[in-house]
Amino acid sequence: MTNLQEALKVYFIMGSTNCLEEPAEVLKKAIAGGITFFQFREKGEGALNGAKKYALAKKLQGMCKEHQIPFLVNDDIELALELNADGVHIGQEDEPVSVVREKIGDKILGVSVHTFDEATSALKDGADYFGIGPIFPTKTKEDAKPSRGTVLIEALRENGINIPIVGIGGINSENAQSVIAAGADGVSVITAISHAESPKEATRALKISVDGKR
Ligand SMILES: Cc1ncc(COP(=O)(O)OP(=O)(O)O)c(N)n1
Numbered sequence: 216m217t218n219l220q221e222a223l224k225v226y227f228i229m230g231s232t233n234c235l236e237e238p239a240e241v242l243k244k245a246i247a248g249g250i251t252f253f254q255f256r257e258k259g260e261g262a263l264n265g266a267k268k269y270a271l272a273k274k275l276q277g278m279c280k281e282h283q284i285p286f287l288v289n290d291d292i293e294l295a296l297e298l299n300a301d302g303v304h305i306g307q308e309d310e311p312v313s314v315v316r317e318k319i320g321d322k323i324l325g326v327s328v329h330t331f332d333e334a335t336s337a338l339k340d341g342a343d344y345f346g347i348g349p350i351f352p353t354k355t356k357e358d359a360k361p362s363r364g365t366v367l368i369e370a371l372r373e374n375g376i377n378i379p380i381v382g383i384g385g386i387n388s389e390n391a392q393s394v395i396a397a398g399a400d401g402v403s404v405i406t407a408i409s410h411a412e413s414p415k416e417a418t419r420a421l422k423i424s425v426d427g428k429r
């Protein structure tokens with residue numbers, strides 16, 4: 216496996232409902248800007264299902280493969296297995312971490328955690344990395360919890376928990392460095408790239424911010 220900590224730096228999450236143009240076009244531009252990780256998250260009003268969802272996932276996976284970018288599937292374990300994806304991302308309302316670990320073997324398993332207890336359970340049950348957020352307010356996820364800044368990331372690091380962590384929720388090139396400074400290894404974003412006038416430039420700017428060059 217690639218070094219996960221390093222690979223999580225600029226983590227783009229997207230599905231057709233997040234895009235202002237063809238999803239493949241958006242992904243192509245994000246790849247040109249330098250994303251390091253990708254999650255297919257086909258969710259929300261108007262989301263694709265069945266064969267159409269599979270076809271889009273397959274197309275985006277092919278693009279990621281061409282550029283050696285890990286391709287994860289959000290929530291849908293069966294789709295991830297069918298596609299032989301690099302991994303899955305699940306949250307507290309999805310299937311239990313231990314069950315998913317059993318199903319996916321040594322594929323990458325990302326888990327959303329919101330409290331210290333959720334984090335220690337997920338760690339014990341086989342998570343490879345944590346997604347923590349919303350860090351900042353977001354309109355992208357309707358059922359998101361209130362934003363809580365970077366307190367949980369800081370608490371985990373202060374307690375010696377060194378699993379790879381990405382922050383999520385309302386992150387952009389202006390605030391990404393503060394998430395890294397709190398102890399995250401990377402930032403995961405939807406609209407900062409998918410709704411940008413130039414997804415390529417937005418990705419570049421995020422990368423610079425994560426690398427602390429501004
Ligand atoms: C990297 C990353 N972190 C958190 C999430 C959110 O997962 P979840 O809480 O299961 O919510 P949905 O994305 O399924 O709506 C994520 N997808 N990715």
Ligand SMILES: Cc1ncsc1CCOP(=O)(O)O
Pocket residue numbers: 348349352353354355356359383384385386403404405406407
């Ligand atoms: C999926 C998810 N989980 C917590 S916040 C969020 C949405 C992030 O989207 P954005 O980067 O547009 O705020």
Ligand SMILES: [Mg+2]
Pocket residue numbers: 289290304305306309
């Ligand atoms: Mg989920």
